[in-house]
Amino acid sequence: xxxxxxxxxxxxxxxAPPVPAGGRALPGPLRFAARxxxxxxxxxxxxxxxxxxxxxxxxxxxxxxxxxxxxxxxxFTPYLGPNSVNWLGTTGNGQDVFSxxxxxxxxxxxxxxxxxxxxxxxxxxxxxxxxxxxxxxxEVIGFLTNLALVIPGIPLMIILAAxxxxxxxxxxxxxxxxxxxxxxxxxxxxxxxxxxxxxxVTSAVFSGERLPRVVFREILPNMTxxxxxxxLASATAAVLAEASLEFxxxxxxxxxxxxxxxxxxxxxxxxxxxQWLMVLAPGLAIALxxxxxxxxxxxxxxxxxxRLREK
Amino acid sequence: MRYVLxxxxxxxxxxxxxxxxxxxxxxxxxxxxVDAALGKLAxxxxxxxxxxxxxxxIQLGVPNASLISQYGDYLRNIATLRFGTSxxxxxxxxxxxxxxxxxxxxxxxxxxxxxxxxxxxxLGVYAGWRRGRLADSTVTLGSTLFGSFPPFWLGLLLLYLxxxxxxxxxxxxxxxxxxxxxxSFSFAGDAIRHSVLPAVTLAVTTLSGWVxxxxxxxxxxxxxxxxxxxxxxxxxxxxxxxxxxxxxxxxPNVTAFGLQLGAVVSGSVLVEGVFSYPGIGGLLFTAVTNHxxxxxxxxxxVITLSMLVxxxxxDLLYVRLDPRVRR
Amino acid sequence: xxxxxARGVNVVYEPTRGxxxxxxxxTDLVLEQGEFAGLVGESGSGKTTLGYALTRTLRPxxxxxxxxxxxxxxxxxxxxxxxxxxxxxxxxALVMQSGxxxxxxxxxxxxxxxxxxxxxxxxxxDLSGAGLxxxxxxxxxxxxxxxxxxxxxxxxLSGGMRQRVxxxxxxxxxPRLVVFDEPTTALDVIVQQAVLRTIKDLQRERGFTALLxxxxxxxxLEATDRVMVMYAGRIVEDQPAxxxxxxxxxxxxxxxxxxxALLGCYADPRADEVTxxxxxxSPPDLxxxxxxxxxxxRCPLAxxxxxxxxxxxxxxxxxxxxxxxxxxxxxxxxxxxxxxxxHAR
Numbered sequence: 001x002x003x004x005x006x007x008x009x010x011x012x013x014x015x016a017p018p019v020p021a022g023g024r025a026l027p028g029p030l031r032f033a034a035r036x037x038x039x040x041x042x043x044x045x046x047x048x049x050x051x052x053x054x055x056x057x058x059x060x061x062x063x064x065x066x067x068x069x070x071x072x073x074x075x076f077t078p079y080l081g082p083n084s085v086n087w088l089g090t091t092g093n094g095q096d097v098f099s100x101x102x103x104x105x106x107x108x109x110x111x112x113x114x115x116x117x118x119x120x121x122x123x124x125x126x127x128x129x130x131x132x133x134x135x136x137x138x139e140v141i142g143f144l145t146n147l148a149l150v151i152p153g154i155p156l157m158i159i160l161a162a163x164x165x166x167x168x169x170x171x172x173x174x175x176x177x178x179x180x181x182x183x184x185x186x187x188x189x190x191x192x193x194x195x196x197x198x199x200x201v202t203s204a205v206f207s208g209e210r211l212p213r214v215v216f217r218e219i220l221p222n223m224t225x226x227x228x229x230x231x232l233a234s235a236t237a238a239v240l241a242e243a244s245l246e247f248x249x250x251x252x253x254x255x256x257x258x259x260x261x262x263x264x265x266x267x268x269x270x271x272x273x274x275q276w277l278m279v280l281a282p283g284l285a286i287a288l289x290x291x292x293x294x295x296x297x298x299x300x301x302x303x304x305x306x307r308l309r310e311k
Numbered sequence: 312m313r314y315v316l317x318x319x320x321x322x323x324x325x326x327x328x329x330x331x332x333x334x335x336x337x338x339x340x341x342x343x344x345v346d347a348a349l350g351k352l353a354x355x356x357x358x359x360x361x362x363x364x365x366x367x368x369i370q371l372g373v374p375n376a377s378l379i380s381q382y383g384d385y386l387r388n389i390a391t392l393r394f395g396t397s398x399x400x401x402x403x404x405x406x407x408x409x410x411x412x413x414x415x416x417x418x419x420x421x422x423x424x425x426x427x428x429x430x431x432x433x434l435g436v437y438a439g440w441r442r443g444r445l446a447d448s449t450v451t452l453g454s455t456l457f458g459s460f461p462p463f464w465l466g467l468l469l470l471y472l473x474x475x476x477x478x479x480x481x482x483x484x485x486x487x488x489x490x491x492x493x494x495s496f497s498f499a500g501d502a503i504r505h506s507v508l509p510a511v512t513l514a515v516t517t518l519s520g521w522v523x524x525x526x527x528x529x530x531x532x533x534x535x536x537x538x539x540x541x542x543x544x545x546x547x548x549x550x551x552x553x554x555x556x557x558x559x560x561x562x563p564n565v566t567a568f569g570l571q572l573g574a575v576v577s578g579s580v581l582v583e584g585v586f587s588y589p590g591i592g593g594l595l596f597t598a599v600t601n602h603x604x605x606x607x608x609x610x611x612x613v614i615t616l617s618m619l620v621x622x623x624x625x626d627l628l629y630v631r632l633d634p635r636v637r638r
Numbered sequence: 639x640x641x642x643x644a645r646g647v648n649v650v651y652e653p654t655r656g657x658x659x660x661x662x663x664x665t666d667l668v669l670e671q672g673e674f675a676g677l678v679g680e681s682g683s684g685k686t687t688l689g690y691a692l693t694r695t696l697r698p699x700x701x702x703x704x705x706x707x708x709x710x711x712x713x714x715x716x717x718x719x720x721x722x723x724x725x726x727x728x729x730x731a732l733v734m735q736s737g738x739x740x741x742x743x744x745x746x747x748x749x750x751x752x753x754x755x756x757x758x759x760x761x762x763x764d765l766s767g768a769g770l771x772x773x774x775x776x777x778x779x780x781x782x783x784x785x786x787x788x789x790x791x792x793x794x795l796s797g798g799m800r801q802r803v804x805x806x807x808x809x810x811x812x813p814r815l816v817v818f819d820e821p822t823t824a825l826d827v828i829v830q831q832a833v834l835r836t837i838k839d840l841q842r843e844r845g846f847t848a849l850l851x852x853x854x855x856x857x858x859l860e861a862t863d864r865v866m867v868m869y870a871g872r873i874v875e876d877q878p879a880x881x882x883x884x885x886x887x888x889x890x891x892x893x894x895x896x897x898x899a900l901l902g903c904y905a906d907p908r909a910d911e912v913t914x915x916x917x918x919x920s921p922p923d924l925x926x927x928x929x930x931x932x933x934x935x936r937c938p939l940a941x942x943x944x945x946x947x948x949x950x951x952x953x954x955x956x957x958x959x960x961x962x963x964x965x966x967x968x969x970x971x972x973x974x975x976x977x978x979x980x981h982a983r
Contacts, residue, residue, distance in 0.1 A: 042655060045452075146321075147328050150569060150622065154577030155595060155614050159607055162599050163337060183570065236459075243461055244581055248599060262464065266585075276471050283464030290459035298451075301527070534697075536739035543695040543734075544807060545726035546757045554753070555742050562744075634744060634791040 036225075039303050046299020052292035056285075060105035067099035071256045079268065082277050089275050091261075092268040097278050100256050101285065107257035108289060111173050111242040116235030118177035120184055123234075124227055127188020128215055132196055142189065148182035153237070154244055161250040168252050176241040184230040191226055195219050225303045232297040236290045243286050258282035314636040318626045322619060329615040333608055334385050338378075366395050367605075389612070395605035399597050405609045408594065413613065415485050416590030419506055420579050423513045424572060431518045432564065435525025436557045442530055450522060458519025462578040466512040466585035473508065480508050483587035509586045513578050520571045521564065528560035535559070565629050569622040576618060639711065641847050642669040642692065642730075642815055647705035649684070649691050659925045661687040661700065663871040666951070669815065669847050674838075676858035676879070677851045678900075679868035682921055686735070688868070689817045689851045693732040694722060709815070727758040731813035733805050735820040740804045741792035747803060748774060748788035754810045777806040780843075781836055798829035802836065809840070815847045822857070834861055855900055859883050864957075867897050870922050870932035877957035893959035895937045931962070939963045 040046045059066060068087075069075075074094040081089045088097035130141035160175045161167065195201060196219070204218050220227075245251045246259025253260055261282040264270075270278045349367060353359055366388075388394070394405035431454075438450040474480045481487065485505050492498060532538065533556050541555045583592030591610060598606040630636055649662040662684045669675060679685040690696045692707060694714055707715040709730060717725055734740045742750055751774035759765055764773075775785035781802040792800055801821060808816060818837060822830035838861055841848045852858050858865055859879050867875040875894040882890045882901065892898045902915040919936035922928070931937070934944040941963060949960040959965070 039654070143324070143328075147325055147332075150325060150573070150618055151329065151332075151615055152573035152576040152618060154580050155611055158580070158595060158599055159336065159611050162602060162604075162607060240459075240461055244463065247461075247463055247581070248584070248596070250599065262461075262467075266467070272475065276468075279464070279467050279471070283461055283468070286461050286464065287456065287459040291456050294455050294459065298455075536734055536736060537742045539695055539697060540732075540734055540740040540804065540807075541742065541753075543693060543726075543732040544754045544757070544811060545723045546753055547723070550753060550757065554745065558744055559742070632744070634746075635793045 036303060040296070040299040043299040043302050045295045046302075049292040049295025049297075049299070052288055053296065056105055056289055056292070057109065059102055060109050063102045063106060067096075067102045069096040069099045071095060071099040071103040079273060079275070081273075081275055088277050088281055091264045091278075093264075097261060097281070100261050101258070101281055103256045104258040104261060104282065105285070107169060107255055108239055108242065108259075108286065111169060111176065111257070112235045112239035112289065112293075115173045115176040115180070115238035115242070116231055118173065119181040119234040119238070120227065120231040122177070122181040123184030123230060124188050124220075126181070126185045128192050128219065130185075131189040131192025132211075132215060132219070134193070138189075141185070145182050145185045145189070148179075149186065151179075153179045153241065157241060157245060158248065158250065161245055167250060169255055172242055172245055172251050175245070176238045180234050180237050180241065184234060187226060187230060188223065191223050192219060195222055225300050229297055229300045232293050232300065236293045236297075239286060239290050239293070258286050314630060315627065318623065322623045326616065326619055329619070330386070330389060330612070331382075333612050333615075334382060337604065337608070363396070366393070394609035394612075397598075397606040398603045399601045399606060405605055408606070409591070409609060409613055412590050412594050415588065416579060416583070416592060417617070419510060419513070419583075419588065419590060420575055423510050423517070423579075424575050426510075427514045427518050427575070428521055428568075428571075430514075431521025432525050432561065434518075435522045435564075436529055436552065436560070438522065439526040439529025439533065439560070440552045440556070442526075442533075447526075451526065454519035454522040457515050458517075458523075460516050461581075462512055462516045463581040463585050465516060466509065466582050469508050469512055470585065481505050485589040506588070509579075509582050509588050512582050512585075513575060516578055517571065517575045520574055524564050524567060524571075525560060528563050529556060532556045532560040562629075562633055565625060565632060568625045569618070572618060572621055576614060640668045641671045641673075641710060642667070643706075643708040644668070644692060645706045645708075647688065647691055647707065648703040649687050649696065650701055650703045652699045652701065657925060660927055661871055661924060662691060663927070664948075665705075665871070665873055667692070667866070667873065669849065671814070671847060672845050673864060674841050674848045674862050675850070675864045675866065676862035677849060677866050677868060678853065678855050678858050680853055680921065682870075682924070683868040684871040685851045685853075685868045686819050689732070689819050689849065692849070693730050693815075693817050695732050723757075726811055726813075728812050728814060730815040730817070731808040731811050733801075733808050733816060733818045733821055736824045738797055738800060738824060741800055741807075743792055746789060746791055747795075750807060751777070751788070751810060754807055758811060773810075774806075777810055778803070780809065780840060781806045798825050798833060801825065801833055805833075805837070805840070809844070813846055815849070816841075817849045817851065819851045820853070821850070823852070823854075830857075837861070856904060867894065867900070869896050871924060872932065872960065873951065874933065874961070875957070875959045876951065877955060877959075881956050891955055893954040893957075893964050894933075894961050895939055895964075896933050897959075931960070 040050070072095060076086055076090045076094045076096055078090055078092050078094040080086055083089070086096045086098060088101060090096060091100070126141050126145070130138045130145075157175050157179050160178065161171065164171050164175075201214060201218050204214050209218070242251070242257065243259035243262065246253075246255075246257055247262045247266065249263055251257070251259060251263075253263065259282075262279065265275065265279045265282075268275075270276065349359055349364065392404075392406040394409075397403075397405050397408060400408045434450050434454070438447045441447050470482065474482045481504060486492060486498065486502050487505075492502075537559075538551060538556055541551045546555070579590070580592035580595050582588070583590045584596035587593060591614060594606065595610050595614075597603070598610060644665070644667040647662055647665045647667070648660070651657075651659040651661055653659070665684075665688060667688070677685045677689065687696070687700060690700070691702055691705075694702075694707075694717070696702055702715060705715055706713050709725070712725065714722065714725055714730070741747075745753075748771060752770045755763070755770055755773060756765060764770075771785075771788060774788055778785055778787060783799060783802055783806070787795065787799070787803070792803075795803065801824075805818075805821070821837065822833050825833060834857065837848070837850070840846075848862075850858055850862055855865075859882055862879050865875075865877055865879050865882055866873050875892065875897045877891075877893070882892055882897065884890050890901055892901055896917075899915065899917045903917070917936055922932050922935070930945040930947060931940075931949050934940040937944065939961075943962050947962070949962045949965070951958040951960045952965045954961070954964060
């Protein structure tokens with residue numbers, strides 16, 4: 001008969017007893033954020049994106065100070081080209097386009113980030129629910145997600161917006177969020193399903209942690225970069241979507257946003273009256289905002305996937 | 312074949328879901344679209360007969376009738392292509408209006424998607440293979456920037472520069488005013504001239520999706536063991552890049568084709584509006600401006616159906632690409 | 639001349655900017671023609687990294703920082719691009735750890751053989767479809783696999799079969815050196831034995847030099863003629879396999895304390911009473927290049943000199959070991975004095 005007796009390893013001279021490795025111990029949220037910020041800043045693309053975004057945010061916040069005139073005041077001669085008073089010309093209603101450009105940053109940022117946040121929140125919630133418990137709920141959510149993915153965004157948004165009687169910034173936010181949650185949901189769902197089978201989750205469940213705690217304390221923190229990436233992608237799409245809706249006249253024409261400037265430009269045939277700057281400026285602003293968000297997203301991709309990091 | 316069967320079932324179910332969504336949407340919206348619709352029809356000069364009222368109600372919602380019976384009528388109408396009467400084009404059936412516009416969009420979107428997919432994928436392979444070098448940064452930054460251009464904005468700019476100022480391309484439409492569509496070479500040439508700007512706009516703005524997706528896939532694939540093993544066995548660089556890395560990196564892109572196609576279709580709606588191109592997008596533009604619900608509903612259905620069919624075809628093609636699903 | 643002479647090999651990992659992890663430090667290694675050697679170590683010891691460095695298959699973020707790797711007289715560490723590629727034919731090959739992922743999932747087995755053969759084709763080689771198939775079938779037969787596998791795809795094969803196909807593909811290069819990186823780790827025990835036997839048979843039949851890398855000391859002792867033990871990026875012991883195996887007449891004779899501790903971790907299940915030991919402490923942080931013996935913090939024999947000076951590999955017993963204390967305990971004259979004493983009797 002074999003008797004196995006384990007001999008405890010002798011304490012090596014001069015060293016402290018070994019401390020078991022921390023497993024998957026999550027660093028404190030602050031340390032994590034600091035490390036993330038440092039890595040992001042280290043990535044050239046993300047750094048550029050952060051700078052551009054920063055400039056746009058500053059313009060939005062300090063628009064009242066930076067704009068030479070009120071964006072809604074109709075005191076100028078309409079249909080003017082660029083001149084010393086109105087650097088980008090005026091609209092058909094006699095409003096200063098440059099001031100509108102500066103103030104417009106507010107709506108674009110608000111709607112973009114707001115709709116992106118709502119869409120991400122919906123995506124994370126549905127994704128977590130679906131990915132955590134395979135079964136009927138998972139199948140239903142999965143199917144709805146696939147359906148929402150198949151239907152192209154702009155046409156759906158157009159239809160939804162057209163059905164709604166009145167249009168405000170909030171309808172735009174809602175419509176945009178409703179049509180862009182699906183991509184994020186699919187990603188969250190598959191990631192949750194992957195994490196669900198990991199050892200640390202199993203051990204948490206076995207040690208009696210309740211479901212909400214398991215989901216929010218164990219699984220969610222490990223998906224942070226994915227959530228961030230999804231948010232930025234949603235925000236990018238939301239900025240474009242908002243501009244598109246405004247451009248089509250499905251937003252509130254009274255709001256001042258980059259999209260409404262383009263709407264006015266189209267209405268007054270700015271191309272044919274030589275006011276091409278009125279078309280160039282807001283579109284370029286939209287493109288820059290979207291590009292900055294995408295660039296930051298490159299950095300976040302690199303955070304979660306070391307293979308993508310720049311050397 | 313289990314894969315094919317699964318995809319077919321998915322196609323049918325999704326189609327049914329889209330139809331049902333189309334049915335439910337107007338009934339869920341606040342307000343009474345029926346009366347508004349009838350009002351519009353009347354002002355467009357259409358006589359409001361009982362049959363007319365009935366048709367509108369089936370489309371948008373019959374008050375006091377059971378949802379099920381409405382649903383049945385709705386499906387029957389769809390099957391026979393009876394979409395009601397459009398306010399913008401009251402003299403012809405909606406089916407005919409759409410039918411005239413559909414080929415234009417199919418060709419525009421179809422050709423653009425194929426070209427953008429091909430060019431975007433190749434650029435993505437190149438950028439991923441030369442990752443970290445100047446070529447990669449150029450391609451990545453370039454596609455990010457171009458992909459951020461709102462399609463309608465780029466369209467307006469190109470319209471201004473190349474059509475208005477330089478006169479190289481026509482300003483609007485799918486074909487020159489005064490000509491009627493026919494199957495002659497001169498018409499084809501004319502149509503092509505008119506579609507260059509919309510196509511370029513669409514291609515440039517949707518290229519980035521393919522490029523960046525493929526680049527990411529390439530980078531991930533290049534870290535796989537079989538690529539290392541292929542290099543360890545001394546295969547030529549180009550063989551490894553194309554037959555081992557790209558060939559595998561392609562697969563997730565094909566699976567994601569549906570998503571990208573959605574972006575192209577969305578873009579086409581905006582672009583066609585800017586160029587007054589006689590396709591589905593332009594029709595949707597008109598329908599929205601006129602609050603033309605029957606036309607909008609029908610267009611939504613057609614767009615969704617086209618996308619589902621395209622995705623289904625691509626899913627079937629996927630079988631040729633990935634031996635792992637051939638059971 | 640030895641087939642492979644590596645001197646001063648240093649491999650560093652740079653996963654993020656500023657971080658440097660020394661996976662292999664100042665390592666020398668010599669392999670003779672026709673040898674079957676083993677490289678043993680725990681996870682993180684650098685054995686796999688060294689194997690990849692020797693076959694020039696390191697990938698970012700790993701980098702061959704310095705060193706000369708002389709293969710049949712040519713320094714392959716200085717070769718790049720096309721010249722490196724050409725050097726692989728009839729040169730050095732690598733069989734990777736998981737046969738699972740070593741094969742291209744979307745290409746048939748036949749085509750993958752074709753790719754390798756065409757990549758190294760010389761004038762006069764038969765590159766016709768039939769010719770390639772015949773050669774591939776022959777290679778498959780060498781690893782005891784049937785030729786009808788050629789039309790299949792990797793996902794249709796079991797793990798063990800895929801591992802053997804990898805071996806056959808590596809042999810398509812007609813290499814003189816084959817590095818096997820943990821060839822059986824991902825397989826179950828029964829298949830492990832079969833694959834190991836196949837490797838031994840192939841080595842014997844074809845006469846190539848084989849380097850078997852594993853964490854399984856038992857397997858390496860059984861299969862190889864010579865065992866090298868790695869710890870924290872350096873080779874600390876290099877002995878004929880017979881020295882480290884217990885025989886009825888004498889116990890194993892390891893010279894480095896780490897090897898001794900490793901052997902102590904194994905238990906003979908047939909013994910009446912079995913004691914299982916462990917090694918206190920944990921492997922060092924490889925991002926710090928500290929002076930002295932890397933094993934010193936965990937070593938029961940450690941002295942002051944161990945903490946300040948890197949021990950060189952010195953002749954000890956039938957091979958080499960890098961230990962200050964053990965090297966000192968065997969004065970060079972003792973052997974001769976005993977011999978003379980024996981003669982005088």
